[in-house]
Amino acid sequence: MTVPGFEVENLTVEYGRFTALAGVELSVPAGAFLAVLGPNGAGKSTLVKAALGLVPVVSGAIRFRGLSRAALGPSRIGYVPQAKTLDRSFPALAIEVVASGITRRWPFRLTSKQRASAMALLGRVGMADVATRPISRLSGGQLQRVFLARGLAGDPEFVLLDEPATGVDTPAEEDLYRILLEYREARGATVVMVTHDWEVARRHADLAVLLNRIQVGFGPPADVLTPERLRAAYRHAGHALPEAGAHG
Amino acid sequence: MGDIVAMLGHGFMQRALAGGIAIGIVASFLGAFVVQRRLGYLAGGLSHAAFGGVALGILLGVAPLAVALPFTIAIAVAIHAVQDRSPISSDSAIGVFFSVSMALGIVFLALTPRYSADAFAFLFGSILSVSAWDVAAAWALLIASVASMPLWGRWAMATFDAELARADGHPTRRHDLLLFVFLAVVIVISIKIVGMVLAGAFTVIPAAAARLGCVRFSSMTMLSVAIGVASVVLGLCGSVAFNLPSGATIILVQAVIFLVMLTVRPRGT
Numbered sequence: 001m002t003v004p005g006f007e008v009e010n011l012t013v014e015y016g017r018f019t020a021l022a023g024v025e026l027s028v029p030a031g032a033f034l035a036v037l038g039p040n041g042a043g044k045s046t047l048v049k050a051a052l053g054l055v056p057v058v059s060g061a062i063r064f065r066g067l068s069r070a071a072l073g074p075s076r077i078g079y080v081p082q083a084k085t086l087d088r089s090f091p092a093l094a095i096e097v098v099a100s101g102i103t104r105r106w107p108f109r110l111t112s113k114q115r116a117s118a119m120a121l122l123g124r125v126g127m128a129d130v131a132t133r134p135i136s137r138l139s140g141g142q143l144q145r146v147f148l149a150r151g152l153a154g155d156p157e158f159v160l161l162d163e164p165a166t167g168v169d170t171p172a173e174e175d176l177y178r179i180l181l182e183y184r185e186a187r188g189a190t191v192v193m194v195t196h197d198w199e200v201a202r203r204h205a206d207l208a209v210l211l212n213r214i215q216v217g218f219g220p221p222a223d224v225l226t227p228e229r230l231r232a233a234y235r236h237a238g239h240a241l242p243e244a245g246a247h248g
Numbered sequence: 249m250g251d252i253v254a255m256l257g258h259g260f261m262q263r264a265l266a267g268g269i270a271i272g273i274v275a276s277f278l279g280a281f282v283v284q285r286r287l288g289y290l291a292g293g294l295s296h297a298a299f300g301g302v303a304l305g306i307l308l309g310v311a312p313l314a315v316a317l318p319f320t321i322a323i324a325v326a327i328h329a330v331q332d333r334s335p336i337s338s339d340s341a342i343g344v345f346f347s348v349s350m351a352l353g354i355v356f357l358a359l360t361p362r363y364s365a366d367a368f369a370f371l372f373g374s375i376l377s378v379s380a381w382d383v384a385a386a387w388a389l390l391i392a393s394v395a396s397m398p399l400w401g402r403w404a405m406a407t408f409d410a411e412l413a414r415a416d417g418h419p420t421r422r423h424d425l426l427l428f429v430f431l432a433v434v435i436v437i438s439i440k441i442v443g444m445v446l447a448g449a450f451t452v453i454p455a456a457a458a459r460l461g462c463v464r465f466s467s468m469t470m471l472s473v474a475i476g477v478a479s480v481v482l483g484l485c486g487s488v489a490f491n492l493p494s495g496a497t498i499i500l501v502q503a504v505i506f507l508v509m510l511t512v513r514p515r516g517t
Contacts, residue, residue: 093463093464
């Protein structure tokens with residue numbers, strides 16, 4: 001029997017009178033990698049934010065290993081936001097960002113144990129050499145990796161990522177996925193990742209969900225990312241449909 | 249120098265220093281959050297909003313700050329509610345509430361049958377007006393802020409990124425409201441020394457100066473507190489030595505420190 005990992009049941013999310021997502025229904029086995037795809041405004045980030053309790057869910061439910069987020073405990077879920085949305089004027093060192101994922105609050109001073117744990121996480125993402133650098137002096141790609149390290153703090157069972165490759169160059173992007181897949185392999189973690197990139201979904205994900213405010217398709221990437229379904233997802237979004245196989 | 253030493257022997261100066269140092273610590277501690285959350289306009293707005301409460305107290309013939317405290321807290325809660333639950337931006341909400349409070353204050357003063365010189369002391373601050381009760385209130389506030397230190401890491405997390413803090417399970421809306429109320433209390437209690445016109449700046453400038461010299465939020469908080477205390481001591485002494493209004497002198501000392509930090513700030517900050 002398949003162990004349930006990440007489950008979404010008839011989810012509807014509204015912002016005021018605007019329905020951002022309706023009727024999303026999917027089930028991802030524990031340890032699987034789900035890619036969340038769709039055009040801009042399709043509700044991809046909304047799905048992740050609903051899972052994290054950051055946006056109001058009008059109806060439906062999201063479960064982690066059969067439990068609500070509150071019952072599972074937020075520390076079991078690692079979240080990697082888009083680094084580009086973060087305020088870089090905040091005075092912080094890279095190591096403090098990672099340590100805040102360990103302690104789940106901003107560290108006034110780091111204990112030697114916290115420092116060692118944060119350094120190990122930074123080492124895992126290849127960022128140990130920028131540990132004491134202010135975040136204002138990190139490149140977009142470096143900051144994104146620091147956030148990946150933060151997301152992996154506490155050894156979470158679930159890792160939710162919102163377009164983690166934004167602003168990252170191609171070699172660094174491949175490194176980022178390699179680190180993520182290695183972590184998933186070692187921990188048996190379930191990964192849910194928002195991406196614009198169909199190729200990434202085809203190469204790395206076990207399952208894909210295609211959204212455009214409703215669920216256009218869900219299943220193995222080869223079955224979901226078909227020209228017909230992609231046309232259906234992108235038709236109403238005002239996008240020219242890229243060639244299937246190109247980056248979305 | 250001799251003047252200052254002589255003045256330190258006076259009760260009013262001792263009260264002003266005792267109260268001022270406590271307020272300087274709390275205001276500049278809170279200022280780190282005010283600056284990083286870009287709440288400078290809120291701080292200025294609340295200090296002006298306090299005018300409505302002070303004027304109501306003068307009209308009713310009761311202690312003005314006893315009325316200004318709940319009045320300003322109510323304004324802070326109202327601003328938080330409007331920005332949280334309506335499409336109105338926070339600066340518009342602050343603008344509306346502080347203008348209405350100022351207008352009410354002017355009406356209350358116009359309705360006051362007797363002329364009150366008190367209003368000017370509250371507007372610009374006066375060390376002569378600092379009572380033993382004011383000192384006690386300032387120290388109670390300091391004790392409360394020391395007791396709130398466990399909240400520092402949560403407030404700082406939400407200041408860094410509110411969404412990440414919520415994803416980590418922090419009740420950020422409740423914490424934000426607490427921060428707004430705390431700011432209102434600090435501003436009202438600092439009015440006697442710095443005056444309503446400058447009470448907002450009192451929370452902003454030390455932290456802004458500290459930001460220029462720090463790459464860590466914890467260091468910024470500590471340096472802000474040090475600048476806050478130093479500016480109160482130097483400002484009060486300067487105010488006595490040169491017979492200047494205390495609030496304006498403290499703020500000018502802070503401005504000098506800010507300019508120095510701006511000039512000599514380390515690379516990377």
